[in-house]
Amino acid sequence: MAVIEVEHVRKEFTVRRGGVLGQRATLRAVDDVSFDIAPGTIVGYIGPNGAGKSTTVKMLTGILVPTSGRIRVAGLEPTRQRIPLARRIGVMFGQRVQLWWDLPLIESFDLLRYIYRVPAERYEANLRAFREILELDPFLRTPVRQLSLGQRIRGELTAAMLHDPEILFLDEPTIGLDVIAKQRVREFLVSANRERGLTVMLTTHDLADIERLSSRILIIDHGRIVYDGDVEALKERYGTERILVVDLVEPAPPLEVEGGRVIRVDGPRQWIAFERARTSAAQLTAEVASKAALRDLAIDEPDIEDVVRRIYGDARPAMGPTERSSTA
């Protein structure tokens, strides 16, 4: 039994150009999208800006009504059964603050407990667990406006989970976080998934989020699902080239290394592209180190936007939401 069912869903917006008297145009933000998600899955939902990601999530959470098609989340029809659904899902939008800005964190939790009517013992148990995993204690009594971004996101995650949701929707949960904070958020999601059977749907720009978390990935572009499958298969198909960036002690001519080719040189820094399947980063690094003295190195993973572009073929230019029909 799927916990999220989406069948032939479309969402169109009417927009006017040039003010009230401008021409009306119909914008198709989501165009005939279908997918099912099984309980206990962590799904990465990705795509470039304006591809229809947030519109889809808004339809799944009961914020927007689809123009056509059928949606069931936890067996409920989101907009029609908004309130029962709200009790069973958790939502965290990275850039929007759910917590009360001028209250200590703990008081926001307390208010949410009554808004969601969380039974006292569940509330206590959940709060105890999250305080430990997310290390909330040092700032539990600090007003939210004084928290760092990382602390606030940990607070937001707790807020979204206090009522034991079955499904958690996350929009850019790690945006702007440092490496350690990102790691903490990811660990939290993995443990909630494992221990509570939580289903997670996350939209992100961060390929590392997807790699560390998701068992399944959905890619949307121009309102349509262009890929639905696991992460490794995607990379093998579209994102096989990685780039090793090396900082040499002395500037040097482009290095001749086996399994890689230099694509750019800037003073002592060189960019070496290599195929994941043929060469490992370790091999290549050893190769480079045998040719020149190394100061520092980094590996650039294929960017998700590149991957999406490759799926469509490089010929297609990047553009905003597709306009397919217009009416006067």
Add this chain to the structure above:
Amino acid sequence: MADLLDALRLYVRLVRARLRAQLQYRTSFVLDVIGTFLISFLDFIAILIIFANVPQLGSWSASEVALLYGIATLAFALTDLVVGHLDGFPQTIRDGTFDLVLVRPRSTLFQVMTADFQIRRLGRISQAIVVLAYAIATLRIDWTIERAVVLVGAVVAGTAIFISIWVAVICIAFWTVEGREAANAFTYGGVTLAEYPIEIYDRWLRRFLAYVVPVAFVAYFPALFILGKPDPLGFPTWISFTSPAVAAAVAFVALGVWGWAVRHYQSAGG
């Protein structure tokens, strides 16, 4: 019933949380209350000055108008205390925070109405009470239980009428981000019109206040009964008792408008 109690308890919790947040800055809080009180009091002085020069307004004496003014201002001050922060509602739509309202398991209107509670607005309530007390002290009202009930009923119904008008007009924000000025014309404009006897207005405006945006029911009609005045405009006496029914009707319309506006947001917003 259990749901209503639960909602009320949650409301009290939310209000207490707002108060705690505001009391973190004690000095600013005290200055705010004093400031609001002074501004409201200046309004009252302005009225006194007008009456020193114009002792009669239509068939109404200065003290009789003070009664009208007191009832209307008290109802509006209570409204302002409960929903005054809806002034900032267009911002909620613009920055997308309304989405968060839709993912919480409570009615949208309840959440929006309880989003804030500005205790400094108590300043305006105290001013309204001063005016009302002045009117009652200087008028020789023949007090009966009926008259007392009509007075209290007028304040309660008046508050409900103003809140409903406020909710209905704030819905403009779902369509246009520039709706604030238009909304203010009805809310602040409505209370100003309710503070004076409607007989002094032009005929079309009187009809508008009786039948369309019914602020005549906040103070004017109840005051006629309290003062034992026949309506110079020829409305029957029983109209003084209809304020609660009118309030219920306006509230019903406001809920309908709100629901319609939220559905519009869900199909077009984002």
